[in-house]
Amino acid sequence: MNEITNKQLEKAIFMVKVFERYEKATLSVREFCRKEGIHTSKFYYWKERFHQQGKKGLVDRREGRPYKVKETVKQYIQRVKIRDPLKSASDISELIENRFNKKVSDRHIQRVLKELGLNDPIGRKPGKPIKKTR
Numbered sequence: 001m002n003e004i005t006n007k008q009l010e011k012a013i014f015m016v017k018v019f020e021r022y023e024k025a026t027l028s029v030r031e032f033c034r035k036e037g038i039h040t041s042k043f044y045y046w047k048e049r050f051h052q053q054g055k056k057g058l059v060d061r062r063e064g065r066p067y068k069v070k071e072t073v074k075q076y077i078q079r080v081k082i083r084d085p086l087k088s089a090s091d092i093s094e095l096i097e098n099r100f101n102k103k104v105s106d107r108h109i110q111r112v113l114k115e116l117g118l119n120d121p122i123g124r125k126p127g128k129p130i131k132k133t134r
Contacts, residue, residue: 004059012058015046073100074112081118089113 018036022043025032033040049057069077073096080092087095089106096104113119 008060011060012055015050015058016055018043019047019050069104069108069112073102073104074116076100077109077112078116078118081113081116085118 018038021036022029022032027035029043030040033043046058076096076099077092080087080095089109092109093104093106096102096109110119
């Protein structure tokens with residue numbers, strides 16, 4: 001990955017401005033981060049990179065891309081959940097793996113269900129049998 005994307009450049013510029021504001025502020029890191037809406041661990045992570053490598057260190061070089069659930073899989077999740085509201089994310093994950101030969105984590109399925117307004121209340125569902133593991 002040699003090219004810097006616009007998004008990476010914008011993030012680096014944003015972080016430079018954050019550090020400039022921090023240098024001018026008379027607040028502690030915790031107070032500054034709360035005011036800026038930045039998590040302190042994120043601040044320290046980028047601050048360390050900034051001090052080691054300068055502005056070049058603020059270019060996010062992490063590789064990979066976030067997994068996106070395809071529309072066909074989203075529609076399948078919706079159909080399964082509407083057909084059987086007692087299906088859990090792990091149940092749906094197994095069905096997706098069998099049908100599409102793709103692994104989708106429970107967390108991704110829960111996120112899709114939340115987007116669709118089909119997420120479950122917390123806790124065990126009444127009427128759903130408890131699975132025996134062995």
